[in-house]
Each structure stands twice: as structure tokens, then as C-alpha cells.
Amino acid sequence: MANVNLEAQILIDNYISNLPEFSQEICKILRDCIHTANPEVMEDWKWRIPCFNGSKLVIGIAGFKKHVSLTFFNGAQLKDKYNLFSDDCNAQNNRIIKFSSTTEINKSELIDYCKEAFIIDKIGMKKVTINKEVTVPELLQNALNNNLKAKENFENMAYTYRKEYAQHITEAKRETTKLKRLEKVISNLEKNIKMHEQYKC
Numbered sequence: 001m002a003n004v005n006l007e008a009q010i011l012i013d014n015y016i017s018n019l020p021e022f023s024q025e026i027c028k029i030l031r032d033c034i035h036t037a038n039p040e041v042m043e044d045w046k047w048r049i050p051c052f053n054g055s056k057l058v059i060g061i062a063g064f065k066k067h068v069s070l071t072f073f074n075g076a077q078l079k080d081k082y083n084l085f086s087d088d089c090n091a092q093n094n095r096i097i098k099f100s101s102t103t104e105i106n107k108s109e110l111i112d113y114c115k116e117a118f119i120i121d122k123i124g125m126k127k128v129t130i131n132k133e134v135t136v137p138e139l140l141q142n143a144l145n146n147n148l149k150a151k152e153n154f155e156n157m158a159y160t161y162r163k164e165y166a167q168h169i170t171e172a173k174r175e176t177t178k179l180k181r182l183e184k185v186i187s188n189l190e191k192n193i194k195m196h197e198q199y200k201c
Helices: 008-017 021-037 107-123 138-145 148-156 159-170 175-190
Strands: 042-046 049-053 057-063 068-072 095-099
Touching: 008 021, 008 042, 008 049, 021 049, 021 057, 021 068, 021 107, 042 057, 057 107, 068 107, 138 148, 138 159, 138 175, 148 159, 148 175, 159 175
Parallel strands: none
Antiparallel strands: 042 049, 049 057, 057 068, 068 095
């Protein structure tokens, strides 16, 4: 297991207590669900947010102005059998569930997701054969062709970063979501920002 912050519990308590009231209640429920799913979970403090470890980082919680995000760091391996994952905040491996109210939380479903995440952590993530050729969706390619700076930065990025951006577009289920993501992607690429550097949901 990776080293954990020995003051994590205190830091997490303080973090939650300083959030807006609606976020505090959500975070308390999420924290309890995580511990119910894995009573041996180790609380940790990374990137100034509460994190929860198995053999490595498995879950993170972050409070925002209007919602709380529950991040599964190995979420791409989860089945998402209750269709809880947000479709506007997915990275290569991470998956996010957003909550704006405690009424949106189904504890039973959430505990199922947490249990599955810790099982995957224990047995190891599935190995995926990587095809080094990135399939750029037509929507993204057309936008890149119209923005030479963004195109140059994109083409100079490593395979993993190009793939993350391509998947970010193709995985959107709705056309409006694709267009919203595309606008953000092109803006990031103009500034030569990698996906993980701006991905805070």
C-alpha cells in the first residue's frame, strides 16, 4: 500500500466542516458508504481533497459550489450498472458521480459501486492492449483543422494525452455534450493544456 497522510482523518474532518451545509451532509453520507463497502479502507489526503485507499488510491471526494463529486480512480473498469456516472467528466480511467442533494444518493447502489471498485483494486486492473494509433473523431478533427495552434499542440502531445482528448469527445452520449466538450478541448489545446491538468470535476 502507498504511504498515507497520517493526519488524513483530521484534514478530512476539517475539509468537510468548512463546506456549505448541503455539501457537508453529502460528504458525510459518501464517507460512510465508502467505509461500509470496505471497513478496512485507509483514509488519505491528496490534492487537498479526501481520498480513500485500498492497495492504492481508489476513491476521492471533492466539494464544489453546487455539487459534490465522487471520483472512482479505476472507474473505467466498473460496470456502471445503475447508470450513475456523469457523462461530462470522464477521463481515461476516472469516472465521476455528482450529487447536488442528499436525496440523489441511493446508499445501496453507491455501496455496490464502492465494493466493486475495491475488488478491482484488490485483484488489479485489467490489462489493456494499447493500439498506438489514435482515432480522432471527425468533429474534433474538423475543429483542429480550423485551429492550427490547437492542432499543432495536439499532434505534439504523447499518445496517452491525444487518446484522452479523443475519447472525451467520442464518449459523450448527446450532441450538445459533444459540442460543449469540444469547445473546452480546443480552448485547452490552444494553451497546450493536457487533459489531466484541467480535469477537476
